[in-house]
Amino acid sequence: EGPYTFLGWSLGGLIAYEVSRQLQLREAAVKKMVLIDSVVLSKKQARMITRMWDKRLIRQGLQAALAENDPFTVQTLESLYSIEHEMRQQYHPSLLNDVDVLLLRAKQAAATEVKEVNDAVAVYRRVICSDDNGWGDVIQQLSVANIDADHLSIMRSPAVDNVVGL
Numbered sequence: 001e002g003p004y005t006f007l008g009w010s011l012g013g014l015i016a017y018e019v020s021r022q023l024q025l026r027e028a029a030v031k032k033m034v035l036i037d038s039v040v041l042s043k044k045q046a047r048m049i050t051r052m053w054d055k056r057l058i059r060q061g062l063q064a065a066l067a068e069n070d071p072f073t074v075q076t077l078e079s080l081y082s083i084e085h086e087m088r089q090q091y092h093p094s095l096l097n098d099v100d101v102l103l104l105r106a107k108q109a110a111a112t113e114v115k116e117v118n119d120a121v122a123v124y125r126r127v128i129c130s131d132d133n134g135w136g137d138v139i140q141q142l143s144v145a146n147i148d149a150d151h152l153s154i155m156r157s158p159a160v161d162n163v164v165g166l
Contacts, residue, residue, distance in 0.1 A: 002029035009155060011084050013038020014091065017138075021096050030099045036163065037106040037151050040134040041127075046088045048127050093138045101139045103132060104163055106154045107146040121151065 004023060008016030013035035020030045041049065110121035128134060132144055149159035 003031035004028065005032045005034075006030070007034040007036065008038055009036035010038055010151065011087070012036075014040065014087065014093070017093055017096065018091070020099060021094060024096070024099075033099055033101045035101060035103045035133075035135065037104065037147075037154050038133065038135075039124075039128055040093055040138060041088055042134065042137075043092060045127050045134070049124065050085070050089070096139050099139075099141060101135070101142050103135055103142060103144045104154065105131070105133060105144055105146050106149050106151050108148065108150040108153075111150045111153065 002023070004020070006016035006020055008014070016033055016035065017038075017040075020033055023030050109125060110118040130136070132142060135142055147154055147159055147162055149156075149162075153159050154163065
């Protein structure tokens with residue numbers, strides 16, 4: 001019955017968004033949503049990402065990021081990437097009304113020790129090139145707070161302490 005509050009980080013933001021929208025269609029009250037460095041891509045942006053990020057680049061980045069080079073972990077991460085890629089190609093959100101949404105946006109580029117990972121994230125951020133990570137087109141009541149962190153460190157201390165404080 002609600003009212004509901006949702007939180008989603010990264011791809012979880014798209015999921016939280018759609019769950020909220022589906023609940024609204026069933027006349028349930030959704031009070032608030034917090035999106036943590038989540039992105040919504042236009043169809044054009046999704047096509048650009050697809051062309052720029054072939055699986056080989058992603059696999060090389062993942063392998064380089066894993067000190068152990070554990071094949072199971074690489075396979076799991078590739079599977080997650082495939083799911084996210086497919087979802088971004090097929091899912092384009094409809095307008096969400098009457099929900100206060102706070103986007104906590106990481107303002108730093110990737111800061112890993114792995115050049116391939118940093119390069120891939122930099123390309124992604126250039127394609128988005130939006131202060132609201134693309135959400136302004138589908139959310140009427142959107143506030144944005146920039147967090148001094150990158151996409152991964154936003155969920156670790158000390159950045160997560162700022163996130164919790166909001």
